[in-house]
Amino acid sequence: MARRAPGRWRWAWWLLAYGALGLGLVGIVVPGLPTVPFVLLSAYAAARGSRRLHAWLRRHGQFGPMIRDWQAQGAVSRRAKRLATAMMALCAVVMFLTAPRAWMAATGTTIMAIVAIWLWRRPEPQARAGGRATLPP
Incomplete structure (x- = not known):
């Protein structure tokens, strides 16, 4: 798992994680807006800003396998x-x-x-x- 950011930057990673996840969810229904890159970005940022969100994403039925495959093997x-x-x-x-x-x-x-x-x-x-x-x- 990635190292968490210092406290003064943790809020920025948290914001990026939730923002990227929001865009990824919108991408599910909006053609042309990608879902996977935003979910992967969300997992990356969450590993640095929100352990709870990162754990939830890794356990998620749809997103989890994709994130774990990317993190473990690219x-x-x-x-x-x-x-x-x-x-x-x-x-x-x-x-x-x-x-x-x-x-x-x-x-x-x-x-x-x-x-x-x-x-x-x-x-x-x-x-x-x-x-x-x-x-x-």
Whole structure:
């Protein structure tokens, strides 16, 4: 687990943790706003500013496995990679259909393509007996 920040900065980490979690939750229902990066940022900041939030995130049914995989191995599940790539592709189509200028949609699409390449280069969680990923407590 990460070292907690000194008392004078703990409030800033706490604020970042809850703010990022809020944006991640909004991203569940708003197309184009990513959920996973905000939840990972929230876990990172919570480890420094709120042990209670960090523990809750690690135990969470949806977010916990993703956070534990990232913290232990820098890994992203294949399902998450596929979903992220599909959502980026959908957003690219929407941008090309609605952007006032093609270069605007092309810029956003290029950025998403770079993110997708980076994402697919991340390792996938190592499986253990029983088919579940190896996760620290």
